[in-house]
Amino acid sequence: MKGRLHSIETMGLVDGPGIRSVIFLQGCPLRCTYCHNPDSQNMFSNKEITAEEVLKLAKRYKIYYDKSGGGITFSGGEPLLQGEFLIEALKLLKENGFNTTVDTSGYGNEKHFREILKYVDTLILDIKHFNNKGYKSLTGAPMSGFYKFLSYLDNFKGKIWIRHVMVPGITDNEEAIKELFNNIGHLAHKIDRIEVLPYHTMAVEKYDSLGIEYSLKDVPEMNADKAMEYQKMLSDMLIIEKERATKHKKII
Numbered sequence: 001m002k003g004r005l006h007s008i009e010t011m012g013l014v015d016g017p018g019i020r021s022v023i024f025l026q027g028c029p030l031r032c033t034y035c036h037n038p039d040s041q042n043m044f045s046n047k048e049i050t051a052e053e054v055l056k057l058a059k060r061y062k063i064y065y066d067k068s069g070g071g072i073t074f075s076g077g078e079p080l081l082q083g084e085f086l087i088e089a090l091k092l093l094k095e096n097g098f099n100t101t102v103d104t105s106g107y108g109n110e111k112h113f114r115e116i117l118k119y120v121d122t123l124i125l126d127i128k129h130f131n132n133k134g135y136k137s138l139t140g141a142p143m144s145g146f147y148k149f150l151s152y153l154d155n156f157k158g159k160i161w162i163r164h165v166m167v168p169g170i171t172d173n174e175e176a177i178k179e180l181f182n183n184i185g186h187l188a189h190k191i192d193r194i195e196v197l198p199y200h201t202m203a204v205e206k207y208d209s210l211g212i213e214y215s216l217k218d219v220p221e222m223n224a225d226k227a228m229e230y231q232k233m234l235s236d237m238l239i240i241e242k243e244r245a246t247k248h249k250k251i252i
Helices: 051-060 062-068 079-095 110-117 132-139 144-155 174-190 204-210 224-251
Strands: 002-012 020-025 047-050 071-075 099-104 122-126 159-166 191-198
Touching: 002 051, 002 079, 020 051, 020 079, 047 051, 051 062, 051 071, 051 079, 071 079, 079 099, 079 110, 110 144, 144 174, 159 174, 159 224, 174 191, 174 224, 191 224
Parallel strands: 020 071, 071 099, 099 122, 122 159, 159 191
Antiparallel strands: 002 020, 002 047
């Protein structure tokens, strides 16, 4: 089994716990208006990688993983789009004692979801928008696909990181934040971190070089301080929900 590869980043520090090697897989079913890697969207790639090659890479950097609690992260594109390869690679890594993370928007082939999640230690769930109209406007796809994946997380045994790219004029408001939490509140006991990432325009030049129109070219960058305020709001809501769930469990 070979995976279609976009690129590899070693010594990554933000895509999961500890120091990580990040395998960016090629292909994505979404067309996010702010995607910073539009060249990763189609399934065509001149580069391939096998599960054994992923394991070889992991062994090379094992000393850094062991000292930091790191490991291998699969990102994209959308890694769930290559479900069979992902299962093979994740399973091989876990059999050899490596920590695994998958960074996903939740879109892929449903028949692989349950098996993939068996071999994931940390799931980074990228939430694009919080209602169907806004989701389709930003990604070109209905939110139903995201909800389908979300339903499989009820039985997920690992930790969840929630990520959201906040775009000015679209999701930078309290109503949107409350909608976001309504989508994930039932998973509060599994959520280890919530990150609100401020939208930036660093990908504009890449779109120009690829001859692709950038539809958000008139949207300014998100104020980082304001994004942090909303992140704190979400984190506070998460703490309250965890405390409520704990009290309820004690009563029962």
